[in-house]
Amino acid sequence: MSHIALVTLVVRDYDEAISFYTDALGFELLEDTDRGDGSRWVVVRPRGTAEGTGLLLARAKDDDQRSRVGAQTGGRVGFFLHTEDFAADHARMQAAGVHFLEEPRHEPYGSVAVFEDLYGNRWDLLQPA
Numbered sequence: 001m002s003h004i005a006l007v008t009l010v011v012r013d014y015d016e017a018i019s020f021y022t023d024a025l026g027f028e029l030l031e032d033t034d035r036g037d038g039s040r041w042v043v044v045r046p047r048g049t050a051e052g053t054g055l056l057l058a059r060a061k062d063d064d065q066r067s068r069v070g071a072q073t074g075g076r077v078g079f080f081l082h083t084e085d086f087a088a089d090h091a092r093m094q095a096a097g098v099h100f101l102e103e104p105r106h107e108p109y110g111s112v113a114v115f116e117d118l119y120g121n122r123w124d125l126l127q128p129a
Helices: 014-024 086-095
Strands: 006-009 027-034 041-047 056-061 077-083 105-106 112-114 122-128
Touching: 006 014, 006 105, 014 041, 014 056, 041 077, 086 112
Parallel strands: 006 056, 077 122
Antiparallel strands: 027 041, 041 056, 105 112, 112 122
């Protein structure tokens, strides 16, 4: 086994999730395939990542799944988005309306700021030292 290919992220709506991840975060849409039963196979991942882990955006199908949208990691940071240019990506994401929960911090391990996706899942934007 060489790497984790996909991580499922339960979302409220395919199109709003695609818009957020591609427009606000700058990800690329790798696949959007109609599965014929009202569901779609939607995969996004950071632009320019040849073999990085992608996100499978899975629309919640019932009340139990809908109750977990935005709370899949119990309020903890559950996703870590690495960057090679923290300042530029932070500024671009802020301009696109991404909600940061804190000002950037410069820690021994790198520059970091916690942000929320459109559902409230917490992410670190991180440029490793």
